[in-house]
Amino acid sequence: MGGTESKQAHQRLRSASLNGVTLPNSMELSFDPSWSKFKLHLLNSSSSEPVYTFNLPEGWWGSLILHSGPTADHPPLAAVRNTGKSGMGNLVTLPPLRPGQEVLEEKISRRRKGWMDIWSFAVPVPVRDQAGEKATTRVERFEWVSTGGKEVKGLHEWGRGWKLRRVAASHHTDAYADKDWDDDEKDGEDAAACEYERLHADSEVLAVWADAKGLNIKKAAKFEFVNSGATGELGEAWALMAVVSFVRVWQRYMQIVVV
Template sequence: MPSGWYGELILYSGPNTDCPRLATVKDGGELGAHSLITITLPALLPGSGRECVVQEEEMRVHGSLRSEAYEFAIPIPVGGQGHDGRQKEKFEWRRARGDELRSLDESSRGWKLVRLSLSAEEEDDGKDQEIVAVWADASMFQASMTKAARFQFLGSGATGELGDLWTLMAAVTFLRVWQRKMQLTITTGTAAAVA
């Protein structure tokens, strides 16, 4: 975050800023419940011999401060019988509690990344939506300047079947949700101090 909490977010491919950028997040709108965030990702073309092509994806924020959610769509690999293409699927960060976060061994409150249905038929069949990643703030006893949160891929998010581009998008959107949470904490704290 070269400009601090309220500036852009840059994810590098290594431990310092001399490494190539993997993703850049900029606000495309206001900080309110309807903000639009534009995320620039390089196209990952392993072994193609072509230079990476930059693409832009969006993450939309909706809901209220207590029930906000962050939704994005990203192309994921589609295989089978000679078909090697990609199709966009939707995913959404939602608040999570208790059992959904148990594997993190951290705070009992956090976020889950849900793989949304592809079609109206899938929405109508009553199936539970798959949780593909979770994150939570570091517990109060383990928090430090070097450990702010813990993140984990689950299910098809952990197997690699959703592809490298999805993996990068999941990681950078997690960081953006965490950054936004910190912005809101700072703003609320500043407003309380002034009042």
């Protein structure tokens, strides 16, 4: 994992809680104006006020720590560390679902279908009983897919972006769950991507994000929860994982830009 600050953050998450975690449905990601501190801020789009801070204590290529407030002085709420031989794997640590339980550790895995990048993760979501109460949880898989479709047009950023969708049970696979960035599944022909999209055409889109135009320190990217992703019914762990994975994917592509 590397870095004293990163190690301390992962230890502190054992006593953190998902209770009271509230994420606006629409957020913007911005740089710390100094650049030297490697901090990112999540702003509430409706008020432009910072609500959470991401710290990159080891720079662009290191860990990512989400703090539970507008500054890095607030306690950590989630963290992502590098894994694998290449150091390009992504292991997310979230607070326990309930007090006394272990922290949640979930991987973000990357693969490619033709021209299409896909980043996926699994996370527990609530299962409601007949009375509508949260009775238990089940683990479901979700994936970020690059798109230039209608889902991202309303973000008023670049024409292309990303959509987060639920992976239908019939298409669920863990075959790529342990892959690193440099150990991608690659299909050489665009037909593979088109066929993959056709199979997932009915998958519900739960969130979208897109980069801002250029390296704008005031507005790096915009994120929105949509459809049932905006209702809260998928739970705090899912919402937190959606936001953390969005910023981690953004960080990975920024590593290419800043080299």
